[in-house]
Amino acid sequence: MTTATTDERALAELQREHGPALFHFLLGLTFGDRQRAEDLLQETLVRAWQHPEAFDAPYESMRPWLFTVARRLAIDARRSRQARPTEVSDAVLESAPARDDTAAAAVHSLDVREAVRTLSPEHRAVLVQIYFRGLSVGETAQVLGIPPGTVKSRSYYALRLLSRTLPGYSSRSSTSTSASRDTASTTST
Structure with missing residues (x-):
């Protein structure tokens, strides 16, 4: 011992x-x-x-x-x-952003696709180039063979139609867009 x-x-x-x-x-x-x-x-x-x-x-x-x-x-x-x-600690897991429900994201994606299909071919072509392929307004104009101003107006009206078609958008957004268009038309005259 x-x-x-x-x-x-x-x-x-x-x-x-x-x-x-x-x-x-x-x-x-x-x-x-x-x-x-x-x-x-x-x-x-x-x-x-x-x-x-x-x-x-x-x-x-x-x-x-x-x-x-x-x-x-x-x-x-x-x-x-x-x-x-x-090793992943609890602090890292708590600070990680919560993932959205994949089922809800899939349903939302289907809603968007269906709403885009309701657009005219001209409006749809502009949105596909700008939002799905990531092209700029100038690049979209070159690809589609139309002026940049036409690209801008078609994307504006296409998005306005989508906001009315897709669930979850309030009527307030469409009234604010029409108010801004009214303001723009009065300033241009």
Whole structure:
């Protein structure tokens, strides 16, 4: 029983003497991750406890042996983290945006497609080029062979018709668009 208390005393002395320097060394190896550095420090001290022959080493101090063990443990821990997928914490999951219901998105997509089909071929062609293919007004005008002003007016009236056709749009949006058109016609005359 005296060897167990001697081992505990030696380990406590080892931690007092080399713990702060070893922790600082491990903090650098873990890029400032205090928790990981503390875990590695504890693991290094456990290794020292498991290998009592290290206490009898010819070194003046245990420090070189401890630093070598700590460095190897840090390397092994890093390799094992890289070999497995990244852990996702609860904080990351809580901050992630909630995904919309895919069924609702599919229904909405079908509604939009059906509403676009009700448009005239000219209006539909403009919307397809601008909103589905991502072309600018000028590019759409070149592709369709019409003036840019015609592209703008067709897209305006097509969107206005869609806002009336699609569910979830209020009549307020159509009144505000007609009010803005009335304002534009009075300023142009």
